[in-house]
Amino acid sequence: MEKPRIGVFVCNCGTNISHIVDTEAVRAHAQAQPDVVVATSYRYMCSTPGQETIVKAIQEHQLNRVVVAACSPRMHEKTFRGACRHGGINPFLFEMANIREQCSWVHQDRLAATEKAKSLTTAAIHRVRHHRPLNSLSAEMCPTTLVLGGGIAGLTAALELADSSNDVVLVERTDALGGNLARVDLTAPHLDSARDLLTEKLTRIASNPRVTVLLRSELVALSGFVGNFTATIRGPGGNGAGPERQVRVGNVVVATGYQEFDAGRITHYGHGKLPNVVTSFEFEQMLRAGRIETRDGRLPQYAAIIHCVGSRNREFHPYCSRVCCMTALKYAHELKSANPACYVSDIYIDMHAFGKGCEEFYKATSEVKTLFLMFEKNEHPVIRRAGPGEDCDMLIEVNERLSGERIEIPADLVILMVGVEARSDAAEVARLVNISQDREGWFMESHPKLDPVATTTDGIYIAGTCAAPKDIPDSVAQARAAAARILARISKGRIEIDGVFAEVDEDRCSGCRICNELCPYSAIEFDEGKRRSHVIPAACKACGACVAACPSGAITGHHFTAEQIHAQIDGVLA
């Protein structure tokens, strides 16, 4: 390594720094440090003449390291790195000392502030000696996307990508596309045709040559990293031993959806025993067939809808399934529509009518005289057969909260609004694509607020109800969001990787695998053959967790090496 030739530039920031910090003293102190070739102060280092000073100094003094003592690096690090680049040196051979936000603006004692500014500048000088030139890397970005799941989310994502002229491989486990939406007749709250919605998507998928649909297929292995995945997909064949094929893909959209809660688990609802207790999906079938009748073919005089079956419950799932309330209201309308003489009771906990048009739909449901009855969370209604003297088949007993009465509700037909739960094979999918699941089995997003479609594994996106219960518009939006993220990356052709990432020195790695679990982005891969771990730069976000934890010191976190930080510690204490 060549001998460091350091230039130090102290900014007065008008008087923002200099009114408290004696910048001249700081400059003189810096000048006196070993390896410091030149130290200057200036009114505004960030201004154009200020930056030119740096560029000129680099060229005049053959500087190979630059320190700027000014404001927060969060404000101007980028600016000064640019100046270094203009001066002809690698922008990472630069360090900033924050003597404004964390010095002159927060202290009033001139002497102490000046001393602190000196320390911070010294630390930066110490640190910059150990800086190395870093260059960004780039990796290929395969434009093909793998979409797992052929429900509305998967179809939307696939179409969005394919319509932008990208290849999509759509893998669906069952023998038909459409997912759970294909089981629904009308959508809430506007009672639009689910079939038309789906037919439109399916027709467009079928007529788009960019989309390869693989039915009765599943992903069995995924290797590689963002932009360069290899997916192994098993096609249809006897006993899960169909022919396997390998596809190169750049990104993966996981849209595997949900499964419904098994209503039989709540024994006192009698699903499977009482003939006229049906689940919401069974009721959809009845609706589609135009047969809203009891098992023995009578028109129900009384119908009851029970909400939160398996949801919002200590025993089963604590969460709200988000779609059932509106679906239940839809059923109330449909029951009345098919048979205006039918009395509908809707037994709920809280009415979640939160979407656009939903509260109005709730009111409209009240207007058609649906009887809403509220029960206590964790306290299930009990369904039993009615006695011979009654004019109904069943009676539902419940503690009604809005009246405080213990009541019985007559019913000839009971619809159980079964909750939405993570698919039983979700863990398998999570393992295959290397993403995590939350306590309830839903796939975890990389950030629930600001990155709801990305996962911690770069290149793997989640959309729709595999991440959490969602209605159709929200699933569609999420699917499109995933597509947007992928489109943005594909459009660049390659992925740029910042020079700051972690790297494993394979000569020093012992394969202890302590680091493997620590990376939230799954950027560390373990090579079973070599028995060494290595970091995928494209996936690394440079947090340094693995660097700190590597007991052999085999991982280097570029630009935040132990050497650099040690030097900085020594510097502030010098």
Add this chain to the structure above:
Amino acid sequence: MARVGVFIGQFDSHSTIAFDSLASYAANLRAVEKVRLLGLRPKVDVKTLAEEIRRERLDRIVLAGDSPGHFKPAFTRAMQLAGGDPAEVRLASFREHGASSSEATDRAKAILACAVHGVPYPLVAVPKPTVVNPATLVIGGGVAGIQTALEIADAGKKVILVERSGTIGGHMAMFDKTFPTLDCAACILTPKMVAVAEHDMIELLTNSEVVGVTGNPGAYRVEIRRHARRVDEAACVACNVCTDICPISVLSEFDQGLTHRKAIYIPFPQAVPNAYLVDPEACLWVQSEGKRCGACAKKCPKECIDLAEEDRTVTFDVGTIVLATGYDLLDARKVERYGYGKYPNVLTALEFERITNASGPTGGKIVVKSKVANRRLKTDEWLATSDGAAPRSVAIIHCVGSRDANYNPYCSRVCCMYSLKFAHLVREKLPDATCYEFYIDMRAFGKGYEEFMERIKAEGAHVVRGRTAEVSEVDGRLVVKGEDIVQDRLVQYPVDLVILAVGLVPSAGTAELATLLGVPRDQDGWFSELNYNSEPTYTERGGVFVAGVCQGPKDIPDTVAQASAVAAGVLRSISSGRGVSDLSSLALSEIEARAMQMAAGKPQEATHGR
């Protein structure tokens, strides 16, 4: 050829469609054997209908109307009784496909024709491809606008981001914590804001408003009024000298009027752009037309203040426009019974956000307002100061102006959760304080929300099912009155602070923007999406998208997802041949012909049932 029966019903009495004309149009369609007008809110007798179907030997029924789904089950049943295929009951929904404008009847006819041919309307109604200018205009710099802009710019496409106020960040920048994870709003938002400022592909225009839009989908020309900032934002280093010297204090909008700011100010320390701006309404120099003051310009060490700067108008050519104009809170004064504006310690949710915010006027201390004398105006003001008294008890009232026929009939979707968050913050910061929540339905529907609610309840907030009827003042203390429905009693609690979970309304200027762009709005004033289920981010106007709350209330995750989804639409319109034209550019005859062609080609049907 299938024999089709068309039944036209009306659900909404305000329809602009000429139903008679529609009926005669339907009767002339090939395959249509029978047309019947059902009238308003039809009561259909299933048996008679089945008889009719059998008599006319109908194979397919098309139900047409603004919301025909509402009477579909009766027809399905009738079809089944008549021995036909229940799946052959098709819907022609005018509302779903947006037949509401002046050309509503023509659109309705097209929708009907598609249904008669058994082809989904959106599949047929695809406008011709147009060339799209790759630059995008994003209106609104809240989290939705930021997300969309970043998403598009990250794909290497030019974005012009226009924000009306002096900084981007929107409402989210005012928040302290975000539910249900309670992570700090600034921590997640400010990096995005900085990313916007630093992005090469984003041109950020703050203090600016769109004043004119001309052109066609794919090639819009927008005029943007850049209000004079009077500070050179590139040169300003946010050093505070100007603010320190400025003699004029006015109430801070960013802090919801809980504290003061100067006439030259920065909305908040982490504002982007990180530069000061002059409030011309307050500035002495501006108001005196240069005769008085001007101290800031003289003292500015970077000499970057030009108090004489004037507004100017700039023009951009863009292909697509994204609406992300967000929301305002309903004026809580309108809900008189809660005494907002009358009692100083009745706060809106946003005011409380500022009070509890670590970077707010009290440094995050929850206090009641203090009376402070304003020497200049010689009046008393109620401000939040960090030496204010801590409330001993706090009431949080849900659904203020929401779910209420007298104000907003809709649910504002976020209030339940942020109210629970408030309860948590109160209990966390003031463990001895009592906290009451008055709610109607606890809408904790999102990922982790229900669990959050349980947690807050376990933390000891008193959750009362029932709406507060009124807030009054008794012996200098606020009293909230309501019915505790589950406990079956009337309750009256004396409290020191009342927080109103005020509902959301479209932001000021939404109506003007809608007119300017030709984007329809729904009955509540929000921008209408093209299709509720499948096109939640598109609008009727080609190349104009909606993101975030301006389409309807949403929480942050949903807003962000939707904002990203918009980016997909924008990027697709740029990179694919699929057009961004207006739907209305399609002629009825064209749609008819296409539908017929598609019906002959037998498009793949959704396979129903498993």
Add this chain to the structure above:
Amino acid sequence: MATNKLQVAIYWGAACGGCDVAVLDTNEFILDLAAAADIRFWPIAVDGKYSDVEAMADGELDLALFNGAVRNSENEHVAKLLRKKSKVLVALGSCAHMGGIPGLANLATKEEILLTAYLANPSVEPGNQTIPQARTAIDGMTLEIPYFFKRVFRLADVVDVDYFLPGCPPAPVQIRNVLLAVVKGELPPRGSVVGASDRALCDDCPRTKSEKKLKAFHRPYEIVQDPTRCLLEQGILCMGPATRSGCGVRCPNSNQGCRGCYGPLPGVTDQGAKFLSALASIIDSKDPKEIDEILAGLPDFIGLAYRFGLPASTLQRSYR
């Protein structure tokens, strides 16, 4: 004494003698050594006086193997003497290298140690009040004994060391290799660690490793071990990942966790702190209370992490 035989000295400072035994454990090689070298000084095996060494010319010895830590003035004196007289000074074994087991004394003060050793000790004769002093006046004479240092030092703290040969004790085969290298003149740059790998013990450890998450720590006798699986994954503390390999995986092969005697990996300044960082990172909990409960399963962490290296650690001793 002109001879082309290798001139060798072996000395023990504050040590148990295990390293000397390890030298003997090179088996028949020791005979070759005896044939090839003149053992000029080896108090444990060969008769000799310090004055013999003092009499040597500077650099007369080709090789000095110093094992044991530096605990008192005698250790220091001999260390300096051997440094002066030898061309190559090797710190043999963990004590010379890092302070070793005697280094754990740095957790106590000199006064505490003397108190425990001479006064507050059940085996001490009741009424005994004597603590040895460096200088004692007896019969008009001054008796001088080595001075007990305030703390334990590693060899490199008092003299320049040419090579470090770690291990408690070093594996005989490694000693042999180093001796051969000296003979052949194939030594690496001065200051290097010799007779050990640059990779951690795990590299040689035959147990299978997978991703690690720890919910609890166990003593080896508390659980039924899977002899093929990484000990750490089973909750048994093993310093292997933070320790140089070279010993031949002695402890894990005996179903015990590695104790760390071969010292830190190159570039690691503080073996214990590094191990702490690694170990705590893989605790499987996000709840501070639970983390505390899990950590309660580590009764003497400093004794484990710094068993051999306290004087070589960043803080070197306790400052109580």
Add this chain to the structure above:
Amino acid sequence: MSFEPKIVGFLCNWCSYTGADLAGTSRIQYPPNINIIRVMCSARVEPDFVLRALAGGADGVLICGCHPGDCHYSEGNYKAMRRYPLLKTLLKEYGVDNDRVRLEWVSASEGQRFADIVTDMTERVRALGPLRLKTDLQTDRVER
């Protein structure tokens, strides 16, 4: 001259460093005794850095990260959270008072909180007196 403690602060880039910057932009005053070293995440802070700082003459060390759940890297702060109690145990054995090393969560909006923590910590460390590890390490050699 009265004793002025030297405190080294390791601040994560996303929340705490930003929070400290906010204290600056809001001109919230705190004692100048802290010198801040920026790391990308509190998970990058090795226990060794703390020991190194103490051995190098610091009287106290402050580690700040995002609040649990807020980490920019999802879970980095939990790693810091796990290391900290063990580090405290270790420091206790070394005879370093636990008040000298603190782990705190400071969000980007908590400029005031950051200033309060620094003020409080400075006062506590001042009360504890100088640590003098650096001097001790040097005098150990000569005193014997």
Add this chain to the structure above:
Amino acid sequence: MVANVTRVNPKLIHELEKYGAQDVQNCYHCGNCSAVCPHADEYFVFPRKSMRMLQMGLEKRIEASLEPWLCYYCGQCSTGCPRGAEPGETMMSLRRWLTSRYDFTGISRLFYRSWKAEAVVLVVVALLAALGFLIFGFSQGSIHHYDGEQAFLPSASIHIFDWGMAAVLVVLLLINSIRMWWFTTGGNPRIRPKLGTYLKALYQLPLQFFTQKEYARCGERQPWLVHLALMLGYVSMLVLIMFFLHGMQAGPEIRWRFHGVGYLASAGLLFGVLVAVIGRIRKSAPHVAHSHESDWLFLGMLLIVTVTGIVQHVLHRAGAAMAANLAYVVHLSLVVPMLLLEVPFGKWSHMVYRPLACYLAAVHRETLARQRSSAAQGEQVTADRRLAAA
């Protein structure tokens, strides 16, 4: 205590619509109405609770409730209702329904469910009465004589007739009142009042009857004044007729002792009726926004009765005996159905039920207070015992 299980009856809400209930189903139970109601208190929380009972069709519970009688329909609940569920109107319809429930004859039920039936019965009774009076008049007097020996309808006979009718009414109302007491109190397992409580609260009956003071708590004063005018006018008229009919009918000179009071009462009646009619036409306030058919019939009757009464009086003073007699017949033939049908079966029954309800409410309040405090003590005792056992 094991709660009784009650079967809900979703059909009741349809039934109540016939009694004028509107949009009850819209209520989503925010509780706003109960909280704004000036009459709701810790013992009687309504109207939401009543709306709930109605939605669920818990007939027995409604029958047992006094709440509808405690409501005076100021309309604050309806104005503030976020869902337009018209709680005030619901309470009104519940009063009609309850009236029909208290009425053992079933006539009330018939009237409220069918205004046509009511109208027919009213007309038939009026015609029958007219016929009866005419026959009676012609059989014993002269149509040309209003008073004196040959009076067409001598006041003594009418007086006897009045008393006869009053006796019938008293019997009817007494039976209905007892039924009301039984439904709400005597047969209500939740309330066990002591005799002393009954006696202590007895003063409520005359107080409420004459002052209607509960109504005054409804915020605005005007509706109460109208109501009071109507009420007092009617009662004064009743007293005059029942006890001083001879004085009233004497003439043709004006006997201020009786007629003065009569004029005031008439003015009150006329004022009240006109304000009510105009209000209902204009729908000027929530409580007059919705008018049930029975309301129109009732007001119409009242108006005609008042007017014919005045006409008859004026004609008599004017010396037009025959015209006065005819007017008198018309007047009486309308008074008969009004008293016979409206008092026990229609809106006039409020005159009895309201004060009775106020009285029973006072009884309930005290009883509930006693029961609650002993229940609280009981809990305390159990808790103490448990504590002691532990």
